[in-house]
Amino acid sequence: MNIAFLNGSYLPLEEAKISPLDRGFLFGDGIYEVVPSYAGKMVGFAPHIERMNSGLSAIGINLDWSQSDWQDLCTQLIEKNGSGNLGIYLHVSRGADSKRFHGFPENVTPTVFAFAFDIAPPPIADKALAKKYTVSTGRDLRWERCQIKSTALLGNVLHFQQGYDQGNDETLLFNADNQLTEASSCNAYIVKNGVVITPPLNNQLLPGITRQLLLDILRRDGSIPVEERIVTMDEVRNADEAWITSSSKEIGAVVEIDGEPVGNGEVGDIWLAAQTLYTAGKYNY
Ligand code: PMP
Numbered sequence: 001m002n003i004a005f006l007n008g009s010y011l012p013l014e015e016a017k018i019s020p021l022d023r024g025f026l027f028g029d030g031i032y033e034v035v036p037s038y039a040g041k042m043v044g045f046a047p048h049i050e051r052m053n054s055g056l057s058a059i060g061i062n063l064d065w066s067q068s069d070w071q072d073l074c075t076q077l078i079e080k081n082g083s084g085n086l087g088i089y090l091h092v093s094r095g096a097d098s099k100r101f102h103g104f105p106e107n108v109t110p111t112v113f114a115f116a117f118d119i120a121p122p123p124i125a126d127k128a129l130a131k132k133y134t135v136s137t138g139r140d141l142r143w144e145r146c147q148i149k150s151t152a153l154l155g156n157v158l159h160f161q162q163g164y165d166q167g168n169d170e171t172l173l174f175n176a177d178n179q180l181t182e183a184s185s186c187n188a189y190i191v192k193n194g195v196v197i198t199p200p201l202n203n204q205l206l207p208g209i210t211r212q213l214l215l216d217i218l219r220r221d222g223s224i225p226v227e228e229r230i231v232t233m234d235e236v237r238n239a240d241e242a243w244i245t246s247s248s249k250e251i252g253a254v255v256e257i258d259g260e261p262v263g264n265g266e267v268g269d270i271w272l273a274a275q276t277l278y279t280a281g282k283y284n285y
Pocket of ligand 1: 185210246
């Protein structure tokens with residue numbers, strides 16, 4: 001049985017009910033996180049909670065929860081749901097109002113919802129075993145506050161579906177200047193001449209925790225140079241390797257973009273080196 005958390009209680013997921021006037025439901029007015037956990041060990045717990053707090057503060061939701069409150073919640077969900085490969089979903093909406101009105105209501109209590117879902121085992125750093133991702137491309141049509149991990153994901157959902165409808169795993173997104181932003185649910189990277197290159201953090205992309213950990217791990221190791229800079233569509237199409245990262249995938253090797261092979265169309269050597277370092281270092285965060 002899947003045990004969830006809703007507003008202070010643990011209960012079977014199918015018994016968790018919210019008001020239809022919850023602003024998360026009506027407006028997508030909330031913030032969420034997904035923290036990966038393998039065999040009971042979370043990856044990047046503290047940075048995930050830090051990002052959630054900065055999202056809550058960006059949209060003016062006051063929630064009086066400490067890091068250890070979140071830690072207790074995650075620990076309980078892991079205990080109650082078995083310690084396999086889990087994505088721990090944390091969600092805070094502005095709460096249930098008594099009417100439908102755009103302005104922030106006064107005196108509503110934020111809704112806190114959490115549950116755990118199965119995710120794939122983490123990638124093994126082995127080219128022969130690596131999942132090969134294929135992606136589409138598209139113009140990024142989302143809003144200009146993509147740094148906020150909002151529960152209002154329709155823009156991302158439509159972009160994901162664009163790639164999915166073409167039989168692909170993701171959609172790489174480009175702004176009006178044909179610069180890479182990210183993918184619909186992942187950060188994006190290219191590798192050229194041994195250098196890992198990813199767009200800089202700004203309002204056009206989510207500051208991914210996997211991205212944060214990966215860049216830190218690579219820089220500390222020092223054997224693979226990393227650049228955070230604008231990446232053009234031409235560079236993406238001429239890359240030696242392309243990657244996508246997210247909490248539930250770690251580093252995904254993209255072997256095909258719009259039906260064309262990336263580099264030689266195989267999982268690359270730099271992917272192997274980076275995933276090896278990530279596997280070794282990820283629990284330090
Ligand atoms: N960008 C977007 C739009 C996302 O939704 C996600 C998370 N699925 C990411 C990037 C990756 O973030 P993280 O590494 O924190 O999972």
